[in-house]
Amino acid sequence: MAFTGAGSEKDQSPISELSATNTNLMSQLEERNAQLSALQATLMRSNSVPPSLDDRSIASRFKQLEQELKDWVIIHFKSTEQRLDLSPELREILISRIPLFDRLLQQPKSRTMVLRAVAGHVIQRAFENGEFVGVGEGLGALERSMGRNGGSCSYQFLSGYKINKAQFQKLSSTNGVLKHSSSSPRPPPRNLKHMSSRLSPSA
Amino acid sequence: MSPFSTTSDQQERLHFLYRIVESAAALSLDLGYQLAKFKVLSDPAEAPFDGTHMEDVYQEHETQVDPHTGESVNALDGKIVQAVVFPSVLKWGDERGENYEEMKVILKAKVLI
Numbered sequence: 627m628a629f630t631g632a633g634s635e636k637d638q639s640p641i642s643e644l645s646a647t648n649t650n651l652m653s654q655l656e657e658r659n660a661q662l663s664a665l666q667a668t669l670m671r672s673n674s675v676p677p678s679l680d681d682r683s684i685a686s687r688f689k690q691l692e693q694e695l696k697d698w699v700i701i702h703f704k705s706t707e708q709r710l711d712l713s714p715e716l717r718e719i720l721i722s723r724i725p726l727f728d729r730l731l732q733q734p735k736s737r738t739m740v741l742r743a744v745a746g747h748v749i750q751r752a753f754e755n756g757e758f759v760g761v762g763e764g765l766g767a768l769e770r771s772m773g774r775n776g777g778s779c780s781y782q783f784l785s786g787y788k789i790n791k792a793q794f795q796k797l798s799s800t801n802g803v804l805k806h807s808s809s810s811p812r813p814p815p816r817n818l819k820h821m822s823s824r825l826s827p828s829a
Numbered sequence: 830m831s832p833f834s835t836t837s838d839q840q841e842r843l844h845f846l847y848r849i850v851e852s853a854a855a856l857s858l859d860l861g862y863q864l865a866k867f868k869v870l871s872d873p874a875e876a877p878f879d880g881t882h883m884e885d886v887y888q889e890h891e892t893q894v895d896p897h898t899g900e901s902v903n904a905l906d907g908k909i910v911q912a913v914v915f916p917s918v919l920k921w922g923d924e925r926g927e928n929y930e931e932m933k934v935i936l937k938a939k940v941l942i
Binding site for chain 1: 841852859868869874911912920924
Protein backbone atom coordinates (compact mmCIF):
# COMPACT_ATOMS: atom_id res chain seq x y z
CA MET A 627 0.00 0.00 0.00
CA ALA A 628 1.32 3.39 -1.03
CA PHE A 629 0.80 6.57 0.95
CA THR A 630 0.09 9.79 -0.87
CA GLY A 631 1.67 13.09 0.08
CA ALA A 632 -1.70 14.51 1.15
CA GLY A 633 -2.33 11.42 3.28
CA SER A 634 0.99 11.87 5.04
CA GLU A 635 0.10 15.43 5.91
CA LYS A 636 -3.28 14.23 7.24
CA ASP A 637 -1.56 11.56 9.34
CA GLN A 638 0.99 13.99 10.72
CA SER A 639 -1.67 16.29 12.06
CA PRO A 640 -3.02 13.86 14.69
CA ILE A 641 0.55 12.89 15.55
CA SER A 642 1.38 16.51 16.17
CA GLU A 643 -1.73 16.86 18.27
CA LEU A 644 -0.86 13.76 20.25
CA SER A 645 2.66 14.99 20.69
CA ALA A 646 1.42 18.33 21.98
CA THR A 647 -1.01 16.55 24.30
CA ASN A 648 1.78 14.29 25.50
CA THR A 649 4.01 17.27 26.22
CA ASN A 650 1.19 18.92 28.10
CA LEU A 651 0.51 15.79 30.13
CA MET A 652 4.21 15.38 30.91
CA SER A 653 4.29 18.95 32.11
CA GLN A 654 1.24 18.35 34.31
CA LEU A 655 2.81 15.16 35.64
CA GLU A 656 5.97 17.03 36.60
CA GLU A 657 3.90 19.68 38.30
CA ARG A 658 1.91 17.05 40.25
CA ASN A 659 5.13 15.28 41.17
CA ALA A 660 6.55 18.51 42.53
CA GLN A 661 3.37 19.08 44.54
CA LEU A 662 3.48 15.51 45.82
CA SER A 663 7.13 15.87 46.85
CA ALA A 664 6.35 19.07 48.70
CA LEU A 665 3.44 17.36 50.47
CA GLN A 666 5.63 14.38 51.41
CA ALA A 667 8.30 16.71 52.76
CA THR A 668 5.70 18.53 54.87
CA LEU A 669 4.37 15.23 56.19
CA MET A 670 7.86 13.99 56.98
CA ARG A 671 8.70 17.19 58.81
CA SER A 672 5.50 17.02 60.84
CA ASN A 673 6.16 13.38 61.73
CA SER A 674 9.84 13.87 62.47
CA VAL A 675 9.30 15.76 65.70
CA PRO A 676 9.49 13.14 68.40
CA PRO A 677 7.07 13.26 71.29
CA SER A 678 8.09 14.44 74.72
CA LEU A 679 10.26 11.75 76.28
CA ASP A 680 9.88 10.77 79.89
CA ASP A 681 12.85 10.46 82.21
CA ARG A 682 12.70 6.68 82.31
CA SER A 683 12.90 6.27 78.55
CA ILE A 684 15.79 8.73 78.32
CA ALA A 685 17.66 6.88 81.07
CA SER A 686 16.91 3.61 79.31
CA ARG A 687 18.37 4.85 76.02
CA PHE A 688 21.52 6.09 77.71
CA LYS A 689 21.88 2.75 79.48
CA GLN A 690 21.55 1.04 76.13
CA LEU A 691 24.24 3.33 74.71
CA GLU A 692 26.48 2.50 77.65
CA GLN A 693 25.87 -1.20 77.11
CA GLU A 694 26.70 -0.91 73.40
CA LEU A 695 29.98 0.84 74.19
CA LYS A 696 30.74 -1.79 76.80
CA ASP A 697 30.03 -4.60 74.34
CA TRP A 698 32.16 -2.91 71.68
CA VAL A 699 35.13 -2.64 74.02
CA ILE A 700 34.75 -6.14 75.44
CA ILE A 701 34.28 -7.84 72.09
CA HIS A 702 37.11 -6.10 70.31
CA PHE A 703 39.65 -5.16 72.97
CA LYS A 704 39.24 -7.65 75.78
CA SER A 705 42.23 -9.78 74.89
CA THR A 706 45.17 -8.95 77.11
CA GLU A 707 47.37 -10.15 74.26
CA GLN A 708 46.59 -6.97 72.42
CA ARG A 709 49.28 -4.36 72.71
CA LEU A 710 48.02 -0.84 73.17
CA ASP A 711 49.68 1.58 70.82
CA LEU A 712 48.66 4.97 72.16
CA SER A 713 48.29 7.81 69.73
CA PRO A 714 49.18 11.32 71.01
CA GLU A 715 45.48 12.20 71.06
CA LEU A 716 44.51 9.15 73.05
CA ARG A 717 47.44 9.64 75.42
CA GLU A 718 46.26 13.20 76.00
CA ILE A 719 42.77 11.96 76.88
CA LEU A 720 44.19 9.34 79.21
CA ILE A 721 46.48 11.80 81.01
CA SER A 722 43.70 14.31 81.51
CA ARG A 723 40.91 11.88 82.35
CA ILE A 724 42.63 8.87 83.93
CA PRO A 725 45.97 9.92 85.43
CA LEU A 726 46.73 6.38 86.66
CA PHE A 727 46.01 4.77 83.30
CA ASP A 728 49.42 3.09 83.03
CA ARG A 729 48.79 1.01 86.13
CA LEU A 730 45.12 0.38 85.32
CA LEU A 731 45.90 -0.84 81.81
CA GLN A 732 48.12 -3.58 83.19
CA GLN A 733 45.27 -5.20 85.11
CA PRO A 734 42.81 -7.13 82.97
CA LYS A 735 39.79 -6.09 85.03
CA SER A 736 40.50 -2.36 85.08
CA ARG A 737 41.94 -2.35 81.56
CA THR A 738 38.45 -2.74 80.07
CA MET A 739 37.24 0.08 82.31
CA VAL A 740 39.93 2.41 81.02
CA LEU A 741 38.94 1.72 77.43
CA ARG A 742 35.27 2.19 78.24
CA ALA A 743 36.14 5.47 79.96
CA VAL A 744 37.90 6.75 76.84
CA ALA A 745 34.94 5.84 74.62
CA GLY A 746 32.54 7.34 77.17
CA HIS A 747 34.56 10.55 77.28
CA VAL A 748 34.49 10.96 73.50
CA ILE A 749 30.73 10.38 73.45
CA GLN A 750 30.24 12.80 76.33
CA ARG A 751 32.20 15.52 74.52
CA ALA A 752 30.11 14.97 71.40
CA PHE A 753 26.88 15.44 73.38
CA GLU A 754 28.29 18.43 75.23
CA ASN A 755 29.40 20.20 72.06
CA GLY A 756 26.30 19.31 70.08
CA GLU A 757 28.48 17.68 67.47
CA PHE A 758 26.06 14.89 66.65
CA VAL A 759 23.56 17.40 65.33
CA GLY A 760 26.05 19.50 63.44
CA VAL A 761 26.37 22.18 66.10
CA GLY A 762 30.06 22.96 66.19
CA GLU A 763 32.30 23.72 69.12
CA GLY A 764 31.66 27.45 68.73
CA LEU A 765 27.92 27.21 69.25
CA GLY A 766 28.41 24.60 71.95
CA ALA A 767 30.71 26.99 73.79
CA LEU A 768 28.23 29.82 73.36
CA GLU A 769 25.48 27.66 74.75
CA ARG A 770 27.62 26.67 77.73
CA SER A 771 28.53 30.30 78.37
CA MET A 772 24.81 31.11 78.53
CA GLY A 773 24.55 28.84 81.54
CA ARG A 774 23.27 25.38 82.12
CA ASN A 775 19.87 26.55 83.26
CA GLY A 776 19.02 28.37 80.06
CA GLY A 777 15.58 27.53 78.74
CA SER A 778 16.33 27.68 75.07
CA CYS A 779 18.16 24.89 73.37
CA SER A 780 20.11 25.43 70.21
CA TYR A 781 19.30 21.94 69.02
CA GLN A 782 15.68 22.89 68.61
CA PHE A 783 16.55 25.08 65.66
CA LEU A 784 17.79 22.13 63.76
CA SER A 785 15.46 20.08 61.64
CA GLY A 786 17.62 17.06 61.20
CA TYR A 787 20.76 15.42 62.43
CA LYS A 788 23.90 14.63 60.59
CA ILE A 789 26.51 12.41 62.12
CA ASN A 790 29.55 14.52 62.61
CA LYS A 791 32.37 13.12 60.56
CA ALA A 792 35.10 14.54 62.74
CA GLN A 793 33.55 13.01 65.82
CA PHE A 794 33.23 9.65 64.17
CA GLN A 795 36.84 9.88 63.06
CA LYS A 796 37.88 10.67 66.60
CA LEU A 797 36.12 7.57 67.89
CA SER A 798 37.50 5.58 65.01
CA SER A 799 41.01 6.72 65.79
CA THR A 800 40.40 5.47 69.31
CA ASN A 801 39.43 2.25 67.61
CA GLY A 802 42.46 2.41 65.40
CA VAL A 803 45.09 2.84 68.08
CA LEU A 804 44.03 -0.25 69.95
CA LYS A 805 45.63 -2.75 67.66
CA HIS A 806 46.98 -6.23 67.74
CA SER A 807 50.66 -6.69 68.36
CA SER A 808 53.08 -6.27 65.49
CA SER A 809 52.66 -9.91 64.48
CA SER A 810 49.49 -8.99 62.62
CA PRO A 811 49.44 -6.48 59.78
CA ARG A 812 48.13 -3.10 60.76
CA PRO A 813 47.34 -0.18 58.50
CA PRO A 814 48.33 3.32 59.62
CA PRO A 815 45.65 5.25 61.50
CA ARG A 816 45.05 7.46 58.47
CA ASN A 817 43.63 4.45 56.69
CA LEU A 818 41.06 4.02 59.39
CA LYS A 819 40.18 7.67 59.19
CA HIS A 820 39.65 7.38 55.45
CA MET A 821 37.65 4.25 56.06
CA SER A 822 35.46 5.92 58.62
CA SER A 823 34.84 8.89 56.36
CA ARG A 824 33.79 6.48 53.65
CA LEU A 825 31.39 4.81 56.04
CA SER A 826 29.97 8.09 57.23
CA PRO A 827 26.79 9.06 55.37
CA SER A 828 27.81 12.70 55.51
CA ALA A 829 30.99 11.99 53.56
CA MET B 830 47.02 -2.20 48.25
CA SER B 831 44.04 0.11 48.49
CA PRO B 832 44.39 2.70 51.23
CA PHE B 833 40.94 1.64 52.37
CA SER B 834 41.78 -2.01 52.80
CA THR B 835 41.32 -3.28 56.33
CA THR B 836 41.01 -6.67 57.90
CA SER B 837 37.54 -8.09 58.38
CA ASP B 838 37.98 -7.63 62.12
CA GLN B 839 38.63 -3.93 61.67
CA GLN B 840 35.66 -3.59 59.37
CA GLU B 841 33.48 -5.31 61.92
CA ARG B 842 34.81 -3.00 64.63
CA LEU B 843 34.06 0.08 62.54
CA HIS B 844 30.64 -1.19 61.58
CA PHE B 845 29.81 -1.82 65.24
CA LEU B 846 31.14 1.62 66.13
CA TYR B 847 29.15 3.25 63.38
CA ARG B 848 25.92 1.78 64.79
CA ILE B 849 26.79 3.13 68.24
CA VAL B 850 27.49 6.62 66.90
CA GLU B 851 24.27 6.51 64.92
CA SER B 852 22.17 5.65 67.97
CA ALA B 853 23.98 8.32 70.02
CA ALA B 854 23.24 10.87 67.30
CA ALA B 855 19.56 9.93 67.25
CA LEU B 856 19.42 10.24 71.03
CA SER B 857 21.16 13.61 70.90
CA LEU B 858 18.61 14.87 68.39
CA ASP B 859 15.67 13.60 70.45
CA LEU B 860 17.03 15.37 73.52
CA GLY B 861 17.29 18.57 71.51
CA TYR B 862 13.58 18.47 70.78
CA GLN B 863 12.65 18.35 74.46
CA LEU B 864 11.64 21.50 76.27
CA ALA B 865 13.67 20.40 79.27
CA LYS B 866 17.41 20.98 79.11
CA PHE B 867 19.73 17.98 79.27
CA LYS B 868 23.44 17.75 79.89
CA VAL B 869 25.75 14.77 79.60
CA LEU B 870 28.51 15.45 82.08
CA SER B 871 31.72 13.92 83.37
CA ASP B 872 33.42 14.97 86.55
CA PRO B 873 37.08 15.93 86.20
CA ALA B 874 39.83 13.46 86.91
CA GLU B 875 40.35 12.48 90.53
CA ALA B 876 37.14 14.12 91.72
CA PRO B 877 35.78 12.80 95.02
CA PHE B 878 33.00 10.23 94.79
CA ASP B 879 29.53 11.71 95.22
CA GLY B 880 26.69 9.20 95.48
CA THR B 881 24.10 11.74 94.37
CA HIS B 882 25.25 11.54 90.76
CA MET B 883 27.78 8.69 90.69
CA GLU B 884 27.67 4.95 91.15
CA ASP B 885 30.33 2.31 91.47
CA VAL B 886 30.83 0.62 88.11
CA TYR B 887 31.29 -2.74 89.84
CA GLN B 888 28.09 -2.14 91.83
CA GLU B 889 29.72 -3.31 95.02
CA HIS B 890 28.60 -0.28 97.01
CA GLU B 891 25.08 1.02 96.74
CA THR B 892 23.90 4.46 97.73
CA GLN B 893 21.30 4.43 100.49
CA VAL B 894 19.23 7.07 102.15
CA ASP B 895 20.06 7.76 105.78
CA PRO B 896 16.76 7.35 107.67
CA HIS B 897 17.74 10.03 110.18
CA THR B 898 19.02 12.77 107.92
CA GLY B 899 17.27 11.80 104.68
CA GLU B 900 20.55 12.26 102.83
CA SER B 901 22.14 9.85 100.34
CA VAL B 902 25.00 7.90 101.84
CA ASN B 903 27.55 5.66 100.15
CA ALA B 904 30.59 3.97 101.66
CA LEU B 905 32.60 5.40 98.77
CA ASP B 906 31.66 9.01 99.47
CA GLY B 907 34.75 11.21 99.30
CA LYS B 908 37.01 8.56 97.76
CA ILE B 909 38.96 9.55 94.67
CA VAL B 910 37.44 8.55 91.33
CA GLN B 911 40.05 6.93 89.10
CA ALA B 912 37.97 7.02 85.92
CA VAL B 913 34.51 8.04 84.78
CA VAL B 914 33.50 5.00 82.77
CA PHE B 915 30.23 6.52 81.54
CA PRO B 916 29.00 10.08 82.12
CA SER B 917 25.97 11.21 84.07
CA VAL B 918 22.83 12.66 82.49
CA LEU B 919 21.27 15.68 84.18
CA LYS B 920 18.04 17.49 83.43
CA TRP B 921 16.83 21.02 84.08
CA GLY B 922 13.20 21.97 83.62
CA ASP B 923 10.20 19.86 82.66
CA GLU B 924 8.09 18.93 79.65
CA ARG B 925 6.08 22.16 79.98
CA GLY B 926 9.21 24.29 79.64
CA GLU B 927 9.10 25.38 83.27
CA ASN B 928 11.11 24.92 86.47
CA TYR B 929 14.52 25.37 84.89
CA GLU B 930 15.93 26.12 88.32
CA GLU B 931 15.38 22.48 89.32
CA MET B 932 17.99 19.87 88.46
CA LYS B 933 17.35 16.15 88.33
CA VAL B 934 19.80 13.30 87.90
CA ILE B 935 18.42 11.12 85.10
CA LEU B 936 21.34 8.71 85.06
CA LYS B 937 24.24 8.46 87.47
CA ALA B 938 27.77 8.34 86.14
CA LYS B 939 29.51 4.96 86.29
CA VAL B 940 32.85 5.46 87.98
CA LEU B 941 35.87 3.37 88.83
CA ILE B 942 37.21 3.85 92.34
